Amino acid sequence: MTFRRRTYPEVVDNLLTTVVGGVSAEAHPFPPAPGGPPHSHLLQQPPVADIVSVFGSRDGAPHLFRKGIDYELQPDKQTLEWKLEGAQLPDPGTLVHVNYHPESARPIVTDLHVGSVTRTLVETIGLEMARLYAQMQSVYDSAFIDTSEGRALDNVVALLGIGRVTGGRAAGDIEFGRARGTSGTINIPAGTRVITADGEIEYATVVSVTMPDGQNVVRVPARDVEAGNDPLPAGSLTVLPVPIAGIAAVTNPAPTALEARDESDAELRERAKNVLHGSERATLGALAQAVRRQGVTADVEEPPDRPGCVEITVHADAVDPELQQRILKAIEDARPAGVVVELKGIRAPRRVNLSLRLTTAAGLLEQDLRAAQRAARSGIEGYFATLPAREAGSLNRIIGLVLAVAGIQDVRILGATWTSADGSDEQDVLDRDAGVLSIAGEPTVLGELQIADPGLPTRVAVIISHPESADPPNIPQIETGLSAELAYLNDLAATEGASEEARLLTHERMLFAVALPGKAAGSIAGFDAGASPPTGGELYDVRFVITLESGLTKILGADGGEYELTPFERLSLAGVSAEVLGA
Numbered sequence: 001m002t003f004r005r006r007t008y009p010e011v012v013d014n015l016l017t018t019v020v021g022g023v024s025a026e027a028h029p030f031p032p033a034p035g036g037p038p039h040s041h042l043l044q045q046p047p048v049a050d051i052v053s054v055f056g057s058r059d060g061a062p063h064l065f066r067k068g069i070d071y072e073l074q075p076d077k078q079t080l081e082w083k084l085e086g087a088q089l090p091d092p093g094t095l096v097h098v099n100y101h102p103e104s105a106r107p108i109v110t111d112l113h114v115g116s117v118t119r120t121l122v123e124t125i126g127l128e129m130a131r132l133y134a135q136m137q138s139v140y141d142s143a144f145i146d147t148s149e150g151r152a153l154d155n156v157v158a159l160l161g162i163g164r165v166t167g168g169r170a171a172g173d174i175e176f177g178r179a180r181g182t183s184g185t186i187n188i189p190a191g192t193r194v195i196t197a198d199g200e201i202e203y204a205t206v207v208s209v210t211m212p213d214g215q216n217v218v219r220v221p222a223r224d225v226e227a228g229n230d231p232l233p234a235g236s237l238t239v240l241p242v243p244i245a246g247i248a249a250v251t252n253p254a255p256t257a258l259e260a261r262d263e264s265d266a267e268l269r270e271r272a273k274n275v276l277h278g279s280e281r282a283t284l285g286a287l288a289q290a291v292r293r294q295g296v297t298a299d300v301e302e303p304p305d306r307p308g309c310v311e312i313t314v315h316a317d318a319v320d321p322e323l324q325q326r327i328l329k330a331i332e333d334a335r336p337a338g339v340v341v342e343l344k345g346i347r348a349p350r351r352v353n354l355s356l357r358l359t360t361a362a363g364l365l366e367q368d369l370r371a372a373q374r375a376a377r378s379g380i381e382g383y384f385a386t387l388p389a390r391e392a393g394s395l396n397r398i399i400g401l402v403l404a405v406a407g408i409q410d411v412r413i414l415g416a417t418w419t420s421a422d423g424s425d426e427q428d429v430l431d432r433d434a435g436v437l438s439i440a441g442e443p444t445v446l447g448e449l450q451i452a453d454p455g456l457p458t459r460v461a462v463i464i465s466h467p468e469s470a471d472p473p474n475i476p477q478i479e480t481g482l483s484a485e486l487a488y489l490n491d492l493a494a495t496e497g498a499s500e501e502a503r504l505l506t507h508e509r510m511l512f513a514v515a516l517p518g519k520a521a522g523s524i525a526g527f528d529a530g531a532s533p534p535t536g537g538e539l540y541d542v543r544f545v546i547t548l549e550s551g552l553t554k555i556l557g558a559d560g561g562e563y564e565l566t567p568f569e570r571l572s573l574a575g576v577s578a579e580v581l582g583a
Contacts, residue, residue, distance in 0.1 A: 005062055005136070007062050008130035009064065010064070012126040014097075016122055017101070020110065021108075026097065026098045026100070028098065040080060041080045043078055043079070043098065046076075051073050052101065053098075054080070054097070054099075056097065058090055063088070070082065070083060070087045142155075143156070144156070157269075165262065165268075166262050166263070169226075170223065171224065171258075172232075172254060173222070173254065174194050174220050174251070174252055175251055176249075177247065178216045182379075184213055186247065187208070187211075189205075190267070192205045192220075193293065194250055195241055195293070196237060197236075199239070203222040203225065206267045231255060232252065232255065233255050234251075234252060241293040242289070283336070287310060287331060287341065295323075297389075298313060299312065309341075311341075312342065314327065315348075316347075317346075317421055318346065349421070350445075351423075351446070351447025352437065355416070357567065358372075358373070358402070358411055359409045360455045361409055368407055372406070373453065376405050376408065379401035384444050385445065389442060392439060392440040393444075395413060395436060396435060399413070413430065414566050418439055450552055452566040452568060457570040457572035458569055459571075462573075462576040463542070463579065464478075464516075467539060468580050468581070472517075474517075490569075500564060503564055503565040503567075504563075505562060510544050512526070512534070519537030541557075541558060541581075543556065545574075
């Protein structure tokens with residue numbers, strides 16, 4: 001049902017037209033059925049002597065259209081035609097109401113001059129009818145969220161289970177930070193939830209904001225969703241339970257405080273419009289969303305042999321009792337009536353290990369190269385954190401996330417494997433032909449990320465431990481020898497077609513080139529050629545710590561450990577240090 005308020009001038013025109021025997025408020029749709037422009041209406045009681053007035057809706061408001069400018073009566077004395085140039089036309093999909101005098105009209109009353117008895121009575125009745133139309137418009141507006149106000153708005157949003165937030169709740173600003181290297185506009189709708197690390201306190205933003213391209217930080221007012229909680233110190237609200245693409249960090253930069261004022265109509269209206277997105281209840285999606293709000297994902301399934309039952313398996317390495325209680329409460333709040341929901345247990349996600357080679361812009365400073373690698377890692381981590389367990393990984397999505405980072409010009413995925421949570425089972429999941437990572441059916445997180453960038457070398461640190469009775473190693477001699485050996489390994493990594501064995505670093509291979517008291521230094525080339533290892537140096541424990549800018553660290557020690565260089569990866573000596581055992 002639609003309603004259009006009729007104003008006082010329209011009501012009076014309708015009444016006066018009727019009194020003198022004319023046709024009042026004859027309704028016609030605009031635009032008329034197929035045809036035009038120009039648009040025209042055939043009046044129902046021709047021939048027509050004159051059109052008195054035409055009323056309708058323009059820009060959503062009552063409007064009197066102009067005779068001779070917006071429309072005119074055609075010579076056939078039956079057709080009302082709308083003009084093309086300079087005309088104000090009615091809103092499409094609305095009705096226009098035409099008042100006109102047929103030539104056949106024989107009025108009994110003709111004295112309609114201002115002040116006459118007839119005119120006075122008509123205007124008095126018209127005033128009361130216009131007031132009634134105004135009241136009806138108010139009632140009509142009170143039924144819609146965009147036009148209702150005050151208590152009427154409270155009644156409308158109550159249908160969604162929403163109530164106006166009264167004063168006395170904690171409130172403050174939430175700061176959203178853009179992920180480095182991302183571009184484009186980011187929308188943060190009103191009602192976006194931010195929680196504390198333990199999930200106990202939850203705030204919701206009260207307005208919708210847009211972060212334009214180029215803006216890295218935006219602050220949004222928010223308030224506690226529950227009454228009675230104490231204000232929070234700065235830096236307490238740090239978890240975004242439902243991720244927003246492009247947002248890397250969230251926090252409250254200042255302590256929150258109690259707010260005295262009630263929620264305004266505008267804030268309540270905006271929150272109600274956005275709450276439908278997250279207010280789904282009694283569905284599998286609602287249950288999955290309820291668990292995700294606690295900081296974990298889950299499988300939510302209906303077993304075919306158990307109607308009326310829903311099984312939930314949480315994706316996590318471990319669930320402590322506090323988190324388990326929060327999950328159970330969230331499930332209970334979203335659980336459909338009459339449906340049994342069972343928390344089956346936990347399912348440890350598999351680790352997806354990626355090996356990438358980057359090409360970065362020439363001339364970038366070292367700190368910019370490091371920042372680019374951190375941004376790439378952050379984007380890939382976020383992708384796997386939100387990837388549904390039933391979907392395969394997309395190589396195009398991963399490449400797109402990396403290329404979105406400023407300074408990165410090209411990326412190549414060299415390898416991809418996944419391992420079980422304990423690392424006991426490793427499988428190759430890279431399917432280049434299909435353009436996917438074959439990981440569908442399992443929850444996943446990002447494991448080891450090996451990034452090779454010729455512009456930013458991988459650092460190798462050497463730590464030598466020895467008893468107090470042993471002679472200290474000659475560190476300058478070791479640094480000089482290892483620098484030359486790392487150059488040899490860099491040449492191997494940059495050689496097209498170099499074997500995996502040539503690019504594999506082991507403790508035995510690296511130790512071969514280290515000079516120690518009582519032990520001469522060999523060369524890695526000699527080791528590769530099968531030379532006998534130098535003897536001596538048994539009192540010294542040498543460890544090689546290999547650190548990538550992506551955060552991956554490998555330790556090669558006497559008890560094992562290995563690291564495979566990616567093609568074109570460069571090594572750089574970070575330093576050699578010695579320590580006395582037991583000191």
